[in-house]
Amino acid sequence: MGKSSNQKLKLLYLLKMLNEKTDEDNTMTINDMIAELDRYGITAERKSIYDDLEALRHYGLDIASRKSKTTDYFVASRLFELPELKLLVDAVQCSKFVTHKKSNELIKKIESLASHQQAQSLHRQVYVSNRVKTINESIYYNVDSIHEAIAENKKVSFKYFDFDIKKEKVFRKKGDKYIVSPYALSWDDENYYLVTFSTKYNDFTHYRVDRMSEIELIEEQRDPLPDKEHFDIAEYTKKVFNMFGGEEVMVQLQFDNSLVNAVIDRFGKEIMIGKSDDDNFTIWIKVAVSSTFFAWLSQFGNKVKVRSPQTVVNQYKNCLMEIFSVYED
Template structure:
């Protein structure tokens, strides 16, 4: 590299060295900085480096002396180490991110720290036996969906589910719904629930809001038609929708009154928020009206609390619960 060209890039190289190889506990001397610049083909005089460090500090880089007078490093950064650890943990524990993509993303997160800090990130929580998605195209799906939402366009795609293989096969295989016929919907929002990404969209023929697992969508294509469902989504609240739908399984929406033991108040608040109006029912219980999507998953949530939770009304929900229980019990008779 020519000296003149290298001198023009000297400040950038110096900042790169400081960001990558120093932090609040590790610094480099002027001699070490000059040596590392030489490795990039840039010569640097001692006095000019002092001026360069001052310029970087004026620019906004937090240049400090980690090991006392004579050493230089970067103190505060855009992300604190604790924040980077949270990001790494989120990537590692997320089911919808494949193992390969997890490694790539964590590598990029590590680049935001010094080489010493990156070592602490590599020792972060590992979720044992975490099942990762096998659909590498989920990232392209998310990009295509954001593009469609931004442009206000409808999309079409094929949708599959995992099913038992053909007769004689002890495997699971992908099976396309509607025999592979493409769905066409109006995308409005993306949400992350129960460790999976979902598209919330409006189905024009059925005139209803639906959701789809993003990692089970294939061949997403932007269509020319403009989105439908604007009127429905003007009054749509994603937070309320997520609370109502258990495990993102749909069902008939209903106002249901339940009775809980007092110590389960926190469970109700965690699920439905602290503004849910509750009413005392004796010394040890309370009742509450909740708006939910009635489904087997909702019943499982309630039954998981045993005798400490009870559905009180409406009657049609109680009848459906009893039918669900009878069918389940029949399996064990």
Template sequence: MGKSFNQKLKLLYIMQMLKENTDENHAMSANDIISALAKQGISAERKSIYDDIERLKLFGCDILSRRSEPKGYYLASRDFEIAELKLLVDAVQSSKFITEKKSNQLIHKIEQLASRHEAQTLQRQVVVSNRIKTMNESIFYNIDKLHSAISSDVKITFKYCSWTLAKKLEPKKDGANYTVSPYILIWDDENYYLIGFDDDSKEIRHYRVDKMLNITITAEKRDGGDQFSKFDIGNYSKRTFGMFAGDENTLEIEFDNNLIGVVMDRFGKDIILNSNTENTFVAKLNVNISSQFYGWLAGLGTGVKILSPQSEAEKYLKYIKDISSKYTHF
């Protein structure tokens, strides 16, 4: 690239070096900028640097000059504050659905949104190794494909899998395709799920995205619009434990008072609560009854008791007895 051509890029180079090298605690003087430009084959004088800085300010760049050390110009504001970038890095690190390789790639791109000095504070937070991460690299691109199908109002086909003892994904239904009208993607319990209208069952169902293989976008328009017009994703997530399906029922459950925070974290503030005794309260909850729900109750120990309906209390009692029967030989 010729020297004269580089000269035309002078303003862009100045903007780039301010973005990469400066922040509130690090500045570049006019001489620093002149030296950096010279390495790119661009000649400049102090007065032209002042003029260029003013042009960038008029363009909308928040460039300030500081008179105390370190003296010079710096980019005072960016699209993202450093605290916001740290939040994004932490979200990427903790996301189980993003592979370790893709996590490192994303974090590197996030670092480029900060100055090189601030990027070091992000790098110190990068502890991706040894975290439980998905082994399915394609999930990252599958999510984008699913969003495309949803926005295009068309059905998808895919193979839905489960893990085998050999640690491999094996297609269900003998490898036959699932045909689903996709509507919503949600992130629940560190996994991505697609909620859609299943062609075979004619029901709203959910599927873990990392277990979906060979996703194909079809030209066929979606079904299930009437069902989804009445669908409440908030209620669905609250009553479905670990995204395990089950029959919906309304339960009255007695909890110890010290568990009020646990109950509200799980079901929100709109649930019906009534004081029961000095030490307990009763909550009326709509839930999908599943082994995951029973496991959640069991985790609360003696601080919880199903009051009604009696049939559900008996099912939970059987669940506990079945577990204890595993240890009768002790």
């Protein structure tokens, strides 16, 4: 490309260099800009640079200047501030459902939103030793397809698989496709779940998105919800994903005072807490009683006790006895 053609790109190259090379700690002088433009085969005079900087300010770029022995220029603020970019990098690196490959691709794109020097500081973000990442590379696009289906009120089809002891995929239904009505995506316990509704069974079902493959939108409208006005996806996911299925029962639980943080983390700050005695507190909560609920309780050992109803007390005792029986000679 000749110099005459390059001259037409002068403003764009100036925008590029300011975004990439400057921030509050890294600045450029007018002479620096002229020298950098020369690398692109563009000649520039000081006055034209001043005019270009003013044009970029009118465009919306926050260009600040600082005087010392020279006048230094830099981009003072961006769409994303550095602490926000660090949070995004942390979220990507810590997300189990994003593969290593896709994590690296996303982080490089996030780094492009900062100056080169700031991007270096993003490398120091959270690194979790031996982090388990999903191995389903298509999950990134599955999520996008599901959002599209929900927005267009369409059903989706997909194959669903588990892993066998050889760590190989085994498709359910002998590889036949599921056809479902998608209503929501829930991110729980580091996994994405698709929440669907079936008119045939008049109930909701959920699927792990990272275990779905060959997902497609189909030209068929979703099964309508029986009572849209009263369907609360947040309440549904809180109930089902926190304790995974089972009959809903109001239970009374007694915890050691040291477990108040764990209870609030699980059930939220709105949970009603009552004093049982100096060492324990009690809560009443409606939960879907299941083996997963009991597994959550058992991690606290003798610091938790099911107080009522007696049916749930008996179920929990039986669950513990079944575990104990595995270790009997």
